[in-house]
Amino acid sequence: MEVTVSSKSLKNECTLYIHVRVRGTKMKLEEYFKVLDDLRASGTINMFGAPKALQDMFGLSKAEAFEIFTAWTEEFKNGRS
Numbered sequence: 001m002e003v004t005v006s007s008k009s010l011k012n013e014c015t016l017y018i019h020v021r022v023r024g025t026k027m028k029l030e031e032y033f034k035v036l037d038d039l040r041a042s043g044t045i046n047m048f049g050a051p052k053a054l055q056d057m058f059g060l061s062k063a064e065a066f067e068i069f070t071a072w073t074e075e076f077k078n079g080r081s
Contacts, residue, residue, distance in 0.1 A: 032058075032068045033075065 032054065040047055050072075054065035 027058075029068065029071060033072050036069070036072045 035054070035057065036047075036050055039045060039050055039053060045053060051062070051065040051069045054060050054068060055062060058065075060068070
């Protein structure tokens with residue numbers, strides 16, 4: 001997995017862009033976060049099973065899925081609700 005991080009500053013706001021290259025497909029980390037948010041809102045799974053769901057949905061390795069899940073959970077410390 002290749003991770004590219006860049007930032008863009010607009011009117012005193014800094015937006016962080018993180019792209020994850022998975023098996024040749026470049027997806028924004030925020031796209032994975034949207035899937036995780038939708039899973040959480042649906043209440044269909046215990047979120048500790050979310051890394052496995054990411055593996056199944058996107059063909060990610062266990063390590064890649066866990067890394068994305070961990071980044072998503074860290075967002076809650078920054079005010080994600």
